[in-house]
Amino acid sequence: MTTPGRLYGVGLGPGDPELVTIKAARIIGRADVIAYHQGPRKRSNARRIADPYVRSGVTEELLEYPVTTGITDHPGGYAGAMADFYEDCARRLAAHLVAGRDVVVLAEGDPLFYGSYMYVHDRLKERFSTEVVPGVPAFGAATAALGTPLARQTDVLTVLQGTLPRPELARRLADTDAAIIMKLGRTFPSVRAALAEAGRLADAWYVERASMTEQRWLPVSDVDPDAVPYFSLVVVPGDTHAGRRRYDDPDAAPPPAPTTAELVVVGLGPGADEWLTPEAATVLAEVDHVVGYAPYVDRVPQRPGLRRHASGNTVELARARFALDLAVRGERVAVVSGGDAGVFGMASAVFEAAEDPAFAGVHVRVVPGVSAVQAAAARAGAPIGADFAVLSLSDRLKPWPVIERRIRAVAEADLVLAVYNPRSRTRTTQVGDLRDILLAHRDPATVVIVARDIGRQGESLTVTTLAGLDPESVDMRCLLIVGASSTRVSQAGRAWTPRYVED
Known part of the structure; x- marks a missing residue:
C-alpha cells in the first residue's frame, strides 16, 4: 500500500529570492510536485521567486484563479466561485498525495497570512500530514x-x-x-x-x-x-501617533499646575444614531479627544484631528483621571457613556476622580442623553408613566445584600422597577433571585418587560409576567422593567402605568 505524500505550505517571502529561507529552499528542491496560484493571463510571482530552487523535471500544478474581482456569473457569486475553485485545487493536490507524492504549495510572503494556501490547507489537513514553512511577510x-x-x-x-x-x-x-x-x-x-x-x-x-x-x-x-x-x-x-498616552503609564509626566479647563461627559443614547442629541453631537464635533469604554468610543465617527482613547469596562476611575489629566493640559476632552452618562455611567466616576486637588481647575459639564430605560419604556408603551425606581443588579460595586434590601423596599413601595445589568457571564443566578424576592410581595401576574438591544440591530421586546419570567431568556444585553400593581397591558399589547393611584 502506497504511503501518502506530505503537504507543505512554503512561504517565499515578499519577492527577493534571497529572502527565501534555507528550509524553504531545501523543501522546494526535493518536492515531487510544485503547486502555485496564478491570476488569469498573469505569471505567478510565487513561481518566479522559487525558480532558483525548483529542480528540473519536477511536476508542476498551476492553480489558476477563475476570477480576481467580485464580478462573476457564478450562481454563488464571487464567494461561490472561489469556494468551488479551492475545492478543485484540493482535489487535484489530493490525487498526488494519495499517490505518495510530496506536494509543495508555494506562497508569497507567509502561507497563513492572507495567503491562498490556507484554503487548501483547511481542506486537506485532516486527511494528510502537513507542514507549514513560514516566510518573511511583505x-x-x-x-x-x-x-x-x-x-x-x-x-x-x-x-x-x-x-x-x-x-x-x-x-x-x-x-x-x-x-x-x-x-x-x-x-x-x-x-x-x-x-x-x-x-x-x-x-x-x-x-x-x-x-x-x-x-x-x-x-x-x-x-x-x-x-x-x-x-x-x-x-x-x-x-x-502623537500624544498617545495610556491610563496607567508609570512613566507619564505629571500634570502641570491646574488651569481653568473643562471636561464634558456625554451621554450617547442607547444605540440608535437618531437618539444622539444635537448638543451631544456638537460637543463631539468640537473636542480633540474622546475617552471611554471601547464600544462607546467606537460609536463616535472618526474625523481629522480626533484622538480616541478606548479601554475596558472595569477601569472607570482610571479612565476618568486620564481624561481629567488631558483637560488640565489644555486639551478639549469628552468622556462618553452609552445612554445617559448620569445613569450608571461615567459622570459619577468623573466627579469622584475630580475630587483630587490636582484637578481643582477643571470644570466638569454633563451633557444628558436618552437613557436605556427611557428607550425601552417608549418601545413598550408607557410603563414608567408613574413613580418608578431604577436599580443595577450588578454586585461589582455594591454587595448583594444591599441589592436585596433595595429590591424588597421597591417591592413593598409598589414602584415600577427598571433593572440594569441583570445578568452577565459570571452572574447567572441573580435574575431568578430578583424574581423570587418580588414574588414574595407582588402578584404573579405583574407585568414584566424584557427589552434587548433597544435601538440596535436585532432589538426585541417581550411582555410577560413575573411568574412567566424565564431567567434564562435574559442576557447581558437586556434591560428589565417590572410593573407596579397598577401597570396594565392594552389589547394592542402596549404596557402602561396610570399616573394616578387608587386608594
Missing part, C-alpha cells in the same frame, strides 16, 4: 526598505485590509499606534481618505514591490492613485 520587507521602526515597546500594531469600509478603516487607524494597510490597488483612494480622517496621512508611507528590484517608497500623499499595483502596502509607524 510588511517586514516594507519597513526594512523604509528604515523606520514600526512598533516600539508597548505600541499596538494593527494589520488592516484596504477593502474595509472607509469609516471603519479610519476608526481603526485612529485607535492604533502602528498600522499596516494591505490589499490596495483600486482601494487606494478610499485608504488615503481614511488616513486623512484619522489624522495619520502626513506620517503614512507607501511601499511598492518591497524587496524586489523595482521597489520604491514615497509618502502616501504623493502617490498617484491610478498607478497603485497589487504588490503595494501602506506603513504607518507607531512613533507617529
